[in-house]
Amino acid sequence: xxxxxxxxxxxxxxxxxxxGPDHVAPQTPSAAAGAFVAATTxxxxxxxxxxxxxxxxxxxxxxxxxIADAQAANTDVRVAVARLxxxxxxxxxxxxxxxxxVGVGAGASYGxxxxxxxxxxxxxxxxxxxxxxxxAYEVDLFGRVTRGIEAARGDLGAAQADEEAVRxxxxxxxxxxxxxxxxxxxxxxxxxRIVALLDRSLxxxxxxxxxxxxxxxxxxxxxxxxxxxxxxxxxxAAERDAALFRLATLTGRAPAELPPIAGQRAVTLxxxxxxxxxxxxxxxxxxxxxxxxxxxxxxxxxxxxxxxxDLYPRISLGGSVGSTGANIADVFGGGPLRWLLGSLISWSFxxxxxxxxxxxxxxxxxxxxLAQFDGTVLRALEETETALSGYARMLDRRTALRAARDSAxxxxxxxxxxxxxxxxxxxxxxxxxxxxAETEAQLAAIDAGIATAQIDLFRALGGGWGGTTRAxx
Numbered sequence: 001x002x003x004x005x006x007x008x009x010x011x012x013x014x015x016x017x018x019x020g021p022d023h024v025a026p027q028t029p030s031a032a033a034g035a036f037v038a039a040t041t042x043x044x045x046x047x048x049x050x051x052x053x054x055x056x057x058x059x060x061x062x063x064x065x066x067i068a069d070a071q072a073a074n075t076d077v078r079v080a081v082a083r084l085x086x087x088x089x090x091x092x093x094x095x096x097x098x099x100x101x102v103g104v105g106a107g108a109s110y111g112x113x114x115x116x117x118x119x120x121x122x123x124x125x126x127x128x129x130x131x132x133x134x135x136a137y138e139v140d141l142f143g144r145v146t147r148g149i150e151a152a153r154g155d156l157g158a159a160q161a162d163e164e165a166v167r168x169x170x171x172x173x174x175x176x177x178x179x180x181x182x183x184x185x186x187x188x189x190x191x192x193r194i195v196a197l198l199d200r201s202l203x204x205x206x207x208x209x210x211x212x213x214x215x216x217x218x219x220x221x222x223x224x225x226x227x228x229x230x231x232x233x234x235x236x237a238a239e240r241d242a243a244l245f246r247l248a249t250l251t252g253r254a255p256a257e258l259p260p261i262a263g264q265r266a267v268t269l270x271x272x273x274x275x276x277x278x279x280x281x282x283x284x285x286x287x288x289x290x291x292x293x294x295x296x297x298x299x300x301x302x303x304x305x306x307x308x309x310d311l312y313p314r315i316s317l318g319g320s321v322g323s324t325g326a327n328i329a330d331v332f333g334g335g336p337l338r339w340l341l342g343s344l345i346s347w348s349f350x351x352x353x354x355x356x357x358x359x360x361x362x363x364x365x366x367x368x369x370l371a372q373f374d375g376t377v378l379r380a381l382e383e384t385e386t387a388l389s390g391y392a393r394m395l396d397r398r399t400a401l402r403a404a405r406d407s408a409x410x411x412x413x414x415x416x417x418x419x420x421x422x423x424x425x426x427x428x429x430x431x432x433x434x435x436x437a438e439t440e441a442q443l444a445a446i447d448a449g450i451a452t453a454q455i456d457l458f459r460a461l462g463g464g465w466g467g468t469t470r471a472x473x
Contacts, residue, residue, distance in 0.1 A: 018143025019312070020305025023150070023298040026370060028377050033281035038388035043395055048276030050286065054463040055175050058269050062261055063178050066251055070174045071167060073252025080166040087152075087159035094152040097138065097145040105322075106131040132322020132338075142312040147305030154299025161292035168288060170250060172459040177247035178262070178269075179455060183448030184240035185266035190444040191233050194437045198226035201433055204419070213422060221430045229437055268447045271454060277388065277461060280381065287380050287462035293373040300362070300369040307358040313347035380462075387460040391453040398446045405439040412436040 039046045051057065055067055071077060112125045140146055202222045208214045240263070248258040284290050321339040348355070415432040418424045 018146045018305055019308040020143070020147055021301055023154075023301040025294065026297065026373055028284055031280075032284060032377065032381055033279065035279050036277060036385060036388055038385050038392060039277050041392040041395060043274050043392070044388065045274040045276045046279065048274075049278050049282060050276050050458075050461045050463045052463060054458045055171065057271055057273065057275075058175075059272075060265070060269070062265065063175065063269075066178060066247065066262060067171055067174055069251040069253075070170050074170045074250055075252065076166050077163075077170055080163040084156075084159045084163045087156040091149070091152040091156050094149050097148065098140070100135050100137040103134045103136075104132075105134065128324060130322065130324040132320055134318070134320045136316055136318040139315045139317060141315055142309040143305055144309035144314070147302045147309065150302035151299045151306060154295045154297075154302060157295035158292045158299065161288040161295060165288040165292065168459060168462065172455055174247065174250045175269075175458075176452065176455050177243050177250055178265070179451040180243035180448070181240050181247065181263055182265040183268045183444075183451055184236050184243060185263075186268050187441070187444045187448065188233055188236045188240065189266060190440055191229055191236060194440055195226060195230050195233075198222060198229060198433060198437070201416070201429060202226055204416075205429070208419070218430065222433065225430065225434055225437070229441075232441075268444075269451045269454070270447075275391075275454065275457060277457075283380060283384055283462060284377060290373075290376050290380055293369070293376040297366070297369040297373050300366040304359065304362040304366055307355070307362040310348075310355040310358065311352060313345050316344045316346075318342055318344060380460075383460040384457075387453070387457040391450070391457050394446065394450050394453045398443070398450060401439065401443050401446055405436075405443045408432075408436040408439045 035046050055063055106129075108127060108129045110125070110127050138145065202219065205214060205219050205222050209216060209219050244258060244263050245255045247262060248255045251258070278286075319339070319341045321337070323337050412432040412435070415424060415429050419429050
């Protein structure tokens with residue numbers, strides 16, 4: 001009986017056709033596949049592919065360990081992994097629609113039967129035990145099940161890409177927090193050196209005041225500048241603490257549990273080689289948000305087929321086998337056996353307007369998913385070009401500022417020497433010291449900005465966890 005049922009189902013399945021459109025990967029702008037417009041600085045390498053483990057370019061083992069901790073314990077990553085597991089479970093559940101539905105039932109009752117209905121010699125009151133096996137199989141003649149599985153597979157692919165996107169973001173945030181703490185520490189060191197330099201200038205000015213070579217006004221002005229620079233140190237220390245607290249959260253720790261080694265670096269993160277950026281085609285293949293948008297479009301396209309299949313009848317094949325007797329021995333010991341085979345056609349043809357409305361809604365969802373994909377591609381290109389341009393301009397600014405800082409340092413040394421010889425007054429020295437202090441602090445700040453721009457660029461480029469497309473399970 002079961003073999004007969006499956007043979008009939010197989011014959012119908014061979015004639016089946018999936019309704020609705022087949023998914024075709026959307027086209028991206030041809031201009032998007034070429035080199036980036038803003039990749040013109042020597043600090044960028046448009047020929048080299050982006051490394052998935054881009055943070056290792058900084059050659060910092062402490063940072064490597066923090067990234068591993070974040071990937072294992074970050075709460076956002078754990079949420080993304082759970083959602084991915086949920087999508088896998090949904091796909092497994094949807095695939096069961098391809099399998100026959102098998103049910104086993106049994107029941108027992110005790111009752112009295114009218115005498116006219118009894119065979120000769122049978123008791124009027126007795127037990128009745130019934131047991132049976134039921135099998136039902138939906139013939140996917142119009143592809144409802146097939147399209148449903150395609151939609152679930154698209155959802156799984158989107159969930160996989162979303163998980164990678166979260167890992168990319170968490171990686172970038174962890175590097176950013178670590179870099180912010182290191183940059184703040186370096187800026188604190190610069191501020192302390194400036195304060196020490198101003199202390200020496202103040203001592204020299206005070207000695208000159210004591211012998212009548214300058215006035216108390218000059219001494220007060222240098223003291224004011226020294227105190228202003230000293231007042232910046234607590235704010236920088238607060239920035240460093242905030243970065244370390246953020247780093248603890250990103251790695252799944254309470255602030256007090258962050259290992260001390262995480263905050264020992266006092267030099268801004270720097271790269272000793274050009275940043276590999278690749279081209280637009282590699283970017284769009286690598287960015288997880290683009291892959292997630294494409295998979296959501298595939299799922300939305302498949303759901304058009306699911307909705308369209310509801311316009312047609314559903315065909316199910318079924319069968320059952322069972323036995324009834326007064327006791328267990330009668331049921332399973334070769335007693336009277338019943339069996340049947342049949343088919344069921346269900347078709348809500350009077351409700352076609354509702355089904356057509358669902359098809360129209362699914363088509364609208366597909367158009368929206370296509371628009372979201374196009375928007376994601378354009379935003380990916382925009383973010384990358386913006387990050388490339390911002391990084392290049394930041395490097396240009398540092399070059400100019402470094403020259404200004406060196407000039408200010410030379411000018412300050414000359415003025416100090418002239419003041420010792422009595423050639424200039426304290427006001428000239430004050431102006432020179434102020435110029436040097438400002439350029440020194442600006443240079444430290446621009447170094448911190450460059451580190452941030454690098455991290456933003458790596459994130460825009462889609463460098464992250466794995467960097468390869470995994471086939472949905």
